[in-house]
Amino acid sequence: xxxxxxxxxxxxxxxxxxxxxxxxxxxxxxxxxxxxxxxxxxxxxxxxxxxxxxxxxxxxxxxxxxxxxxxxxxxxxxxxxxxxxxxxxxxxxxxxxxxxxxxxxxxxxxxxxxxxxxxxxxxxxxxxxxxxxxxxxxxxxxxxxxxxxxxxxxxxxxxxxxxxxxxxxxxxxxxxxxxxxxxxxxxxxxxxxxxxxxxxxxxxxxxxxxxxxxxxxxxxxxxxxxxxxxxxxxxxxxxxxx
Amino acid sequence: xxxxxxxxxxxxxxxxxxxxxxxxxxxxxxxxxxxxxxxxxxxxxxxxxxxxxxxxxxxxxxxxxxxxxxxxxxxxxxxxxxxxxxxxxxxxxxxxxxxxxxxxxxxxxxxxxxxxxxxxxxxxxxxxxxxxxxxxxxxxxxxxxxxxxxxxxxxxxxxxxxxxxxxxxxxxxxxxxxxxxxxxxxxxxxxxxxxxxxxxxxxxxxxxxxxxxxxxxxxxxxxxxxxxxxxxxxxxxxxxxxxxx
Numbered sequence: 313x314x315x316x317x318x319x320x321x322x323x324x325x326x327x328x329x330x331x332x333x334x335x336x337x338x339x340x341x342x343x344x345x346x347x348x349x350x351x352x353x354x355x356x357x358x359x360x361x362x363x364x365x366x367x368x369x370x371x372x373x374x375x376x377x378x379x380x381x382x383x384x385x386x387x388x389x390x391x392x393x394x395x396x397x398x399x400x401x402x403x404x405x406x407x408x409x410x411x412x413x414x415x416x417x418x419x420x421x422x423x424x425x426x427x428x429x430x431x432x433x434x435x436x437x438x439x440x441x442x443x444x445x446x447x448x449x450x451x452x453x454x455x456x457x458x459x460x461x462x463x464x465x466x467x468x469x470x471x472x473x474x475x476x477x478x479x480x481x482x483x484x485x486x487x488x489x490x491x492x493x494x495x496x497x498x499x500x501x502x503x504x505x506x507x508x509x510x511x512x513x514x515x516x517x518x519x520x521x522x523x524x525x526x527x528x529x530x531x532x533x534x535x536x537x538x539x540x541x542x543x544x545x546x547x548x549x550x551x552x553x554x
Numbered sequence: 555x556x557x558x559x560x561x562x563x564x565x566x567x568x569x570x571x572x573x574x575x576x577x578x579x580x581x582x583x584x585x586x587x588x589x590x591x592x593x594x595x596x597x598x599x600x601x602x603x604x605x606x607x608x609x610x611x612x613x614x615x616x617x618x619x620x621x622x623x624x625x626x627x628x629x630x631x632x633x634x635x636x637x638x639x640x641x642x643x644x645x646x647x648x649x650x651x652x653x654x655x656x657x658x659x660x661x662x663x664x665x666x667x668x669x670x671x672x673x674x675x676x677x678x679x680x681x682x683x684x685x686x687x688x689x690x691x692x693x694x695x696x697x698x699x700x701x702x703x704x705x706x707x708x709x710x711x712x713x714x715x716x717x718x719x720x721x722x723x724x725x726x727x728x729x730x731x732x733x734x735x736x737x738x739x740x741x742x743x744x745x746x747x748x749x750x751x752x753x754x755x756x757x758x759x760x761x762x763x764x765x766x767x768x769x770x771x772x773x774x775x776x777x778x779x780x781x782x783x784x785x786x787x788x789x790x791x792x793x794x795x796x797x798x799x
Contacts, residue, residue: 383661406658473667476658477651508564513643517567520644521737523666523750537746540739543571550568 315342317393319355320401321363325412335401336360348388348402349377352414364413372530375465378405379414385467387530405470407479418466425482429509431489436500452497459492459538461531468535471524480514484525484535487516491538494545507549516542517550574640575734577633582727582734584630589764593771599700599778600792606698623695631688634680641677665754666736669729676726683719701782701790708779709786713772720768728761 317340324333338355349370356363368374370389377388380403382396393400408416425431468484469475475483490510493499510516519539526536547553591609595602609626610618646652659667690706691698697706707713735741735753743749782788 380661383663471662471664473655473658473670476654477646507568511564512567515567517571519737520670521666521733522664522670523736524662524664526747527664527666534746536736536750537739537742540737540742544738547568547572550565551572552565 314344315398316340317342317351318399319351320399321355321414322403323363323413324410325364326410327412342393346393348379348381348391348393348400351393352388352402364411364415366415373463375418375463375530378416378418378465378467378470378530379403380405380470385470385528387465387467390530405466407469407475408466416466418464421466421469422464422485425486426489429482429486429489431486431493433493433496433499434501435498446498448497452495456492456495459488459495459533462488462492462533463531465530467528467530468525471528473522473524474518474520478514478518481518482510482515484519484529484539486510487519487539487542488533488535491542494542503545503549507546510542511546511550516546519543570640570643574637574643575738577637577640578730579734581630581633581637582731585723585727586760586764589767589771593767595700595703595771595774595778596767599790602700602703603790603792606703609698610695618696620695623698624692627688627692627695631685631692634684634688638677638681645674666733669733673726673729673733676722679718679722680726683715683722686715687719697789699790700778701785701788704775704778704782705786706779707772707775709783713776713779716772720765720772724761724764724768728757728764731760732757 319338319340320335321338322333323331323336325331338359340351340354343350349367352363352365352367356365365379365388366376367389368376372387372390375387378385379388380386380401381388381391382401385405388402402414404410404414404416405418408418408421411417462485464485466485472481472483475481487510490506493501494506512518516539521536521539523536526534529535591605592602594605607613607618609623610620611622612618646655655671659671690712697703707716732753736750741749741753779786
């Protein structure tokens with residue numbers, strides 16, 4: 313038997329001087345297999361064309377549709393309405409710049425993070441595009457790929473009590489990126505150089521191990537393990553054990 | 555790639571983080587030992603008297619030296635102050651941060667996030683509760699014994715403080731040890747979520763065990779204190795010492 317879902321959705325457009333933040337209430341008949349992504353599209357198509365939210369892939373790959381779903385961050389396209397109670401509250405992800413309604417600018421935040429943590433392979437020599445790439449052990453490539461599965465949806469940042477309190481904290485997404493490049497043999501940065509990037513209270517030592525990141529990551533990345541590993545490595549450098 | 559030297563100033567957060575963990579680990583393990591010592595009253599008055607005199611060096615020097623206890627209490631107090639100072643780095647510093655964390659915690663319904671607030675509140679409470687207890691122990695180390703402690707608990711009206719302190723210590727220490735384990739990746743396995751679940755169950759099991767032990771011990775001191783109230787101030791002597799000429 314289908315349910316009638318009641319959505320309370322945050323509405324605000326910072327670009328519109330007349331807009332005031334608030335919640336709009338919509339109702340919708342639930343359908344089998346309905347995701348929040350489908351529900352939001354139906355609401356926009358049938359009830360309010362001005363409703364703003366992001367999506368691209370509809371399959372949990374692009375990370376665009378991250379939002380706060382009944383208090384917890386998650387992807388709209390990966391959340392079945394049947395897993396939720398009939399009253400659903402949707403808010404934009406905090407920490408990120410609000411574009412409008414449920415749409416936030418995660419790209420701007422991620423770009424700044426990438427520049428700050430220098431999340432690209434640092435080579436010793438000029439790249440020769442005509443030369444064959446160095447071979448890599450499959451296990452190593454797998455390990456790097458596993459860390460590279462992050463889709464930068466921002467859910468880990470929104471779920472992190474530390475990131476919510478302290479805007480400079482790099483969050484699990486930043487620490488995971490460092491773990492990814494540290495695992496890459498092509499990246500020639502030393503441990504000391506990684507330490508300079510994350511060996512402080514805005515980096516790995518700011519993490520309070522609340523593990524909200526681990527528990528909401530839509531890609532089920534091993535953030536808890538990676539952060540603990542980085543902490544052990546960085547403390548060896550910083551406390552003079554290495 | 556050219557290596558870069560690490561500036562001495564940038565090592566601070568690493569050292570402080572390690573020190574916070576080390577002092578927390580020491581205090582949590584010490585509190586478990588402390589609970590076993592205190593709960594020896596459940597075995598007998600003689601058992602607790604023996605434990606108390608042991609820490610005064612009675613069985614080494616042939617006479618009690620309460621100053622040894624004062625010195626040890628001073629050391630523990632120093633570790634607590636150090637741990638508190640280090641932990642305060644993580645406290646919300648402004649009303650805005652408090653409000654943000656509080657609303658985040660209430661919305662998330664996430665156990666580990668909520669437990670951090672439990673740690674913060676119990677840690678803050680211990681600033682005051684533990685200080686009172688430690689000051690009394692440091693200034694009157696000779697008044698640790700079956701009757702003296704029971705009189706302090708009941709006739710000295712300290713039982714409400716000890717009741718609050720018991721819950722604060724056991725909750726704070728239990729959560730702290732669990733967090734240390736996940737923070738540094740102890741007892742992790744190929745399935746970290748399962749390891750974490752096991753650690754959390756162990757954490758609650760230990761917390762409940764030490765709370766039960768603490769409550770039973772406190773009840774024993776209250777019972778002795780009520781019975782001994784008319785003679786409050788009188789010190790306990792084991793039968794085998796009273797029999798000596």
